[in-house]
Amino acid sequence: MLNSLRSIVQEVNAARDMKTALAIIVTRVKQAMGTQVCSVYLGNPKGDYVLMATDGLNADAVGKVRLRPGEGLVGRVVMREEPVNLEHAETHPSYQYFPETGEERFASFLGVPIIHHRKVLGVLVVQQVEQRRFDEGDEAFLVTMSAQLAGVIAHAEATGAMDIMGDKATQAKFIGVSGAPGIAIGEAVVITPPADLRSVPYKACTDVDAELAFFQQCLMAVREDIKSLGEQLRSRINREEQALFDAYLAMLDDASLGSEVSERIRRGTNASYAWSEVILEHENTFNSMNDPYLRERATDLRDLGRRVLAYLQESNQKCRVYPDKTILIGEELTASMLGEIPKEKLAGLVSVLGSSNSHVAILARAMDIPTVMGAVDLPYTQMDQRSVIVDGYKGTVYSDPGPQLRKHYKAIFLEEQELVKGLEALKDLPCETLDHYRLPLWVNTGLMTDVVRSLERGAEGVGLYRTEVPFLLRDRFPSEEEQRAIYREQLEAFAPHTVTMRTLDIGGDKALPYFPIEEDNPFLGWRGIRVTLDHPEIFLAQLRAMIKASEGLDNLRILLPMITSVAELESSKLLIHRVFNELLEEGFKVKMPHIGVMIEVPAAVYQVRELSTRVDFLSVGSNDLTQYLLAVDRNNARVADLYQAFHPAVLRALQHIVTEGHAERVSVGICGELAGDPGAAILLMAMGYDVLSMNATNLPKVKSVIRSITLKQAKALLAEVMTMVNAEQIRQRLDQALKEAGVTRLIRPAAQD
Ligand code: PEP
Numbered sequence: 241m242l243n244s245l246r247s248i249v250q251e252v253n254a255a256r257d258m259k260t261a262l263a264i265i266v267t268r269v270k271q272a273m274g275t276q277v278c279s280v281y282l283g284n285p286k287g288d289y290v291l292m293a294t295d296g297l298n299a300d301a302v303g304k305v306r307l308r309p310g311e312g313l314v315g316r317v318v319m320r321e322e323p324v325n326l327e328h329a330e331t332h333p334s335y336q337y338f339p340e341t342g343e344e345r346f347a348s349f350l351g352v353p354i355i356h357h358r359k360v361l362g363v364l365v366v367q368q369v370e371q372r373r374f375d376e377g378d379e380a381f382l383v384t385m386s387a388q389l390a391g392v393i394a395h396a397e398a399t400g401a402m403d404i405m406g407d408k409a410t411q412a413k414f415i416g417v418s419g420a421p422g423i424a425i426g427e428a429v430v431i432t433p434p435a436d437l438r439s440v441p442y443k444a445c446t447d448v449d450a451e452l453a454f455f456q457q458c459l460m461a462v463r464e465d466i467k468s469l470g471e472q473l474r475s476r477i478n479r480e481e482q483a484l485f486d487a488y489l490a491m492l493d494d495a496s497l498g499s500e501v502s503e504r505i506r507r508g509t510n511a512s513y514a515w516s517e518v519i520l521e522h523e524n525t526f527n528s529m530n531d532p533y534l535r536e537r538a539t540d541l542r543d544l545g546r547r548v549l550a551y552l553q554e555s556n557q558k559c560r561v562y563p564d565k566t567i568l569i570g571e572e573l574t575a576s577m578l579g580e581i582p583k584e585k586l587a588g589l590v591s592v593l594g595s596s597n598s599h600v601a602i603l604a605r606a607m608d609i610p611t612v613m614g615a616v617d618l619p620y621t622q623m624d625q626r627s628v629i630v631d632g633y634k635g636t637v638y639s640d641p642g643p644q645l646r647k648h649y650k651a652i653f654l655e656e657q658e659l660v661k662g663l664e665a666l667k668d669l670p671c672e673t674l675d676h677y678r679l680p681l682w683v684n685t686g687l688m689t690d691v692v693r694s695l696e697r698g699a700e701g702v703g704l705y706r707t708e709v710p711f712l713l714r715d716r717f718p719s720e721e722e723q724r725a726i727y728r729e730q731l732e733a734f735a736p737h738t739v740t741m742r743t744l745d746i747g748g749d750k751a752l753p754y755f756p757i758e759e760d761n762p763f764l765g766w767r768g769i770r771v772t773l774d775h776p777e778i779f780l781a782q783l784r785a786m787i788k789a790s791e792g793l794d795n796l797r798i799l800l801p802m803i804t805s806v807a808e809l810e811s812s813k814l815l816i817h818r819v820f821n822e823l824l825e826e827g828f829k830v831k832m833p834h835i836g837v838m839i840e841v842p843a844a845v846y847q848v849r850e851l852s853t854r855v856d857f858l859s860v861g862s863n864d865l866t867q868y869l870l871a872v873d874r875n876n877a878r879v880a881d882l883y884q885a886f887h888p889a890v891l892r893a894l895q896h897i898v899t900e901g902h903a904e905r906v907s908v909g910i911c912g913e914l915a916g917d918p919g920a921a922i923l924l925m926a927m928g929y930d931v932l933s934m935n936a937t938n939l940p941k942v943k944s945v946i947r948s949i950t951l952k953q954a955k956a957l958l959a960e961v962m963t964m965v966n967a968e969q970i971r972q973r974l975d976q977a978l979k980e981a982g983v984t985r986l987i988r989p990a991a992q993d
């Protein structure tokens with residue numbers, strides 16, 4: 241059973257479109273369960289459940305039989321959201337007979353719901369002529385099957401909604417996480433790693449003859465390569481291994497592979513896509529065979545597939561013209577891919593994998609490019625040349641947006657531009673409430689580009705310099721001297737303002753390519769200070785570089801990430817003092833920097849007093865604190881709606897930290913994303929935070945809101961929201977407060993659905 245389950249899911253997964261996926265499901269499930277019928281009903285936008293595929297009922301009924309929830313047995317499965325298992329289906333009060341299906345012959349019925357993200361997508365049904373009580377095992381098998389297929393169907397549905405051939409494209413929405421704020425409206429350009437069969441973007445072919453000739457030319461080139469490879473290795477490999485090359489050539493010569501591809505090209509698909517489709521289909525067939533020898537052939541086929549694809553793609557790549565508003569989409573965008581597109585043409589980014597902490601997201605924020613990360617359900621290979629909207633605030637992507645949605649986002653886009661222009665005037669004005677309370681606004685940095693933008697926007701200091709960024713951009717640890725030079729640049733650019741440098745915060749999802757950390761649960765694993773305390777040689781070099789860089793400027797503060805215990809703080813301080821004393825002995829004229837800890841782990845929240853007596857300042861990392869308090873992975877799109885920055889528990893923790901920290905007379909700041917949210921900034925100021933540190937993009941917005949209210953109003957608002965019990969209610973109250981303060985334009989743009 242397990243084997244057939246796996247292989248069915250695998251096959252369905254590999255299907256390129258919904259129709260094929262459904263056909264595989266009904267045939268293979270029927271086979272595996274030894275029934276006479278298997279059918280799939282799927283919900284349509286009107287709320288009907290339509291027979292979409294069947295093996296056993298009359299094929300003509302497909303698309304015609306429709307049921308409302310509650311109607312018939314299928315409707316009953318939908319309504320109850322649980323299996324219906326009947327030996328005598330026709331005697332059940334809900335039974336409804338559809339003559340076109342020919343189902344009157346089938347006595348027994350087992351239907352299970354296909355549920356994805358709490359929504360009933362459809363129903364999977366098996367039926368049998370003879371009376372058969374499907375046993376517990378059958379039911380469990382079908383439920384397991386359906387649970388596994390739900391994600392695949394949801395994905396295929398989204399792809400189907402987009403309509404691959406492009407002439408009836410309808411709007412589809414995909415959820416990810418925000419990578420960089422902002423709205424981008426443009427045309428998709430899919431970028432893929434070369435010769436990856438699974439990520440070839442669909443493209444139509446306009447000149448069939450030219451495409452066919454091109455395909456033959458590429459096949460020929462690979463034939464030559466393989467022949468010469470075989471020649472080169474002839475003296476070094478045995479006869480059996482040599483046979484592999486002959487087998488390769490035979491596959492290429494095999495009229496069927498080539499002719500299948502040519503056939504698809506003639507139907508209007510370009511050669512790369514047609515080739516990858518054919519290879520993947522054959523690979524699947526080999527994979528599903530029980531004979532290990534034949535399964536092994538799948539590997540050869542894949543290798544061959546990649547070789548030909550490399551040729552097919554090479555020539556295509558050269559003549560790429562980027563549209564003016566390019567939305568770059570890829571399975572895993574990397575920083576180097578950004579370099580391929582002229583800067584003025586790059587409007588937005590979407591990465592299927594990755595998180596807000598990925599390299600590319602950090603760069604995107606620095607470059608002000610609206611970005612969505614982790615859009616895991618996006619059928620990115622089908623996106624090329626489609627019209628796309630990127631909502632970098634909410635982390636959503638729309639393909640083929642309809643006129644209404646387009647208008648909605650266009651308005652937000654224009655408003656944003658107006659807003660930015662309007663806010664530029666605030667640069668030299670103080671961040672001060674109407675009743676003259678001063679609140680310093682600092683910035684988070686990582687790259688030199690951040691520094692320039694920050695200074696342009698009137699930042700008064702750096703609350704978080706993420707030192708891992710320069711580490712991420714290299715192919716080895718930067719040397720002490722290299723680090724000193726980089727840190728010096730940051731310190732000099734902001735002098736005499738303070739620059740808070742966080743010691744290396746790697747681990748979690750921030751892996752250095754040259755220092756991989758493989759863990760099942762990386763966010764609860766070897767992260768931040770845990771890594772650097774275990775590697776004093778890395779930590780000491782960084783501390784030396786930082787303190788040396790501050791010589792003569794004396795504007796450095798050192799911040800320790802992921803502190804979970806007083807012991808970790810004590811050990812870190814010991815090393816900082818050691819470095820400082822050694823530098824003095826070496827003759828450097830340096831001053832002891834202030835030391836602070838990040839409060840980003842619940843354990844630290846409950847030890848704020850103990851930590852405060854041992855440091856000069858605290859800085860709250862609300863990004864991690866929220867994920868650890870709510871047990872929600874900050875980068876997982878599936879639970880993105882549970883990552884609630886305004887959860888009452890988070891707000892209480894934030895209030896507790898600042899109150900306790902102040903009781904020990906240390907300065908308390910916050911450097912998580914929350915600080916850059918205009919509504920949140922009001923609350924944080926009212927809680928007593930001494931400094932808010934944020935992305936340079938958000939700084940003028942926060943300044944604008946602070947300048948529009950009084951501290952008294954902010955405190956009253958805080959008192960009010962602290963009595964509320966859910967995050968959404970709090971969010972709405974804050975939006976209302978922004979309206980009352982006359983800064984409606986700062987409310988985060990809401991997406992339409
Ligand atoms: C945080 O966790 O809030 C924080 C500022 O650090 P990072 O986002 O780099 O983990």
Ligand code: MG
Pocket residue numbers: 801840861863864
């Ligand atoms: Mg953090």
